[in-house]
Amino acid sequence: MAPQRFREQYDQIQRSMPDVPLAVGPDDAGEFLYEKGVVLARDGEEARLVEDAVRRHFTTFAGLTADHVRRTSPETNRSGITRIRVADPGQGDGSGDPAVAGALRALREPEGRTGRRLVSRNHVVSIAVNACPGDEPVPVEAGAQPNPAVADGAHTPAGAVGVLVIDTGLMNDYRSYPLLAHTRGDAQVEECGDDGILRQYCGHGTFIAGLVAAVAPNTDITVRGTLNDAGAILESEFGEKLFEAVDQGGWPDILSLSAGTSNGRTDGLLGVDAFMRELRQQRTLLVACAGNNSSATPFWPAAYADLPGFENAVLSIGALRGDGEFGACFSNHGAWVKAYAPGERLTSALTGFDTPVPYVYQHSTYDACRYGFGYACTCRHPRHAGVLSEEGGSGKPDQVMFEGLAQWSGTSFATPVAVGMVAAHMTARAETDPRAARQQLMDANSEVAEVRGANVPALIPATWSPTPVALPSART
Structure with missing residues (x-):
């Protein structure tokens, strides 16, 4: 991987999404981009389970308070996904997001459930960042x-x-x-x-x-x-x-x-x-x-x-x-x-x-x-x-x-x-x-x-x- 080019393309995509703070993951390794301060969950019961679980564990996340944990999009849509805010996306830089990482850890093995992932980062799907194309025309x-x-x-x-x-x-x-x-x-x-x-x-x-x-x-x-x-x-x-x-x-x-x-x-x-x-x-x-x-x-x-x-x-x-x-x-x-x-x-x-x-x-x-x-x-x-x-x-x-x-x-x-x-x-x-x-x-x-x-x-x-x-x- 080429850190220089990854960073250049990161900057370009961030400019194309000025209202969406982005972070590099995982842990600044430069494999993908994702939205800061937000996790994804399936609509309905699973989204409520995620929200409740994050609230219970919020004291383990640096800078996260109970008020930060809330849904920021309609609960239902055809894709079946809810965005849940777990932190202030304006905090920190783009080198990672401890609050999102903490939410992922807290829900790694949800109570009463096994073998089914309940939460995810909100990744950037792209043709540009170390993806496609491989060069310029x-x-x-x-x-x-x-x-x-x-x-x-x-x-x-x-x-x-x-x-x-x-x-x-x-x-x-x-x-x-x-x-x-x-x-x-x-x-x-x-x-x-x-x-x-x-x-x-x-x-x-x-x-x-x-x-x-x-x-x-x-x-x-x-x-x-x-x-x-x-x-x-x-x-x-x-x-x-x-x-x-x-x-x-x-x-x-x-x-x-x-x-x-x-x-x-x-x-x-x-x-x-x-x-x-x-x-x-x-x-x-x-x-x-x-x-x-x-x-x-x-x-x-x-x-x-x-x-x-x-x-x-x-x-x-x-x-x-x-x-x-x-x-x-x-x-x-x-x-x-x-x-x-x-x-x-x-x-x-x-x-x-x-x-x-x-x-x-x-x-x-x-x-x-x-x-x-x-x-x-x-x-x-x-x-x-x-x-x-x-x-x-x-x-x-x-x-x-x-x-x-x-x-x-x-x-x-x-x-x-x-x-x-x-x-x-x-x-x-x-x-x-x-x-x-x-x-x-x-x-x-x-x-x-x-x-x-x-x-x-x-x-x-x-x-x-x-x-x-x-x-x-x-x-x-």
């Missing part, structure tokens, strides 16, 4: 083609596979990119700042939609701008937003999600538990990114793929490096990651602008891979200086221009490649069950790659062109 030369290239096939509305992308919204002129002519959904809230500079992570959802359409042209793609302009949302809101997204157009064939969070646990996210239980009863296949922590720690919701009852409902996707032979340096890994797809320097539509748009890099590249790998990874190349890394220094951040396509890396983008492959399989085999198509695709797939010494399933589209990898490392 890079301009491509004029005339460059998408990679993966556009597969053969035409869009036929009557038989198109329905794909719902939960992400940031679509760029203003996205339909000027022919592959996205049939795409619909929410608009990006704010594409440029007052200075005319393209905002960081702007175009993330458009880039993903372009990858799905390239691999599987016969898809009906809807993009929902569920995540804010920094690509982040609180766990307490995320479950409800997921329900809203599927309510608007019905449950899709495939739901593509390039966001998530770790939480230090192996039993999922409390805030999306109701949605995931509903998903399990549907026919929809959730394809979710494994995250970019270069870690084996479960990343949610992707890691639901390893929980009993979700094996067919969730497909978790890690990223391969540019040659497709090994895992990308940033990709999470472990038994809970069920397949890997190309995720380094993919080329897709970043914007729909007809004229060049300036972009200023926020993060600097590193002199060596921040995860300890030896090949010329996205941590190192192409070289650029970022405004956050250079703050207080003598360097000047690099500015580039975009006019359509870009290269970008991350499990964020390996995910829609896998989505496209499942959708293309459905079209080719006239398969109407996305979960059956997923299993058929995995059973028929013979491609493998090496990740941390293990051979893993590699989902590689026929139209993807590998790129040479310089300075290969023995560590993979």
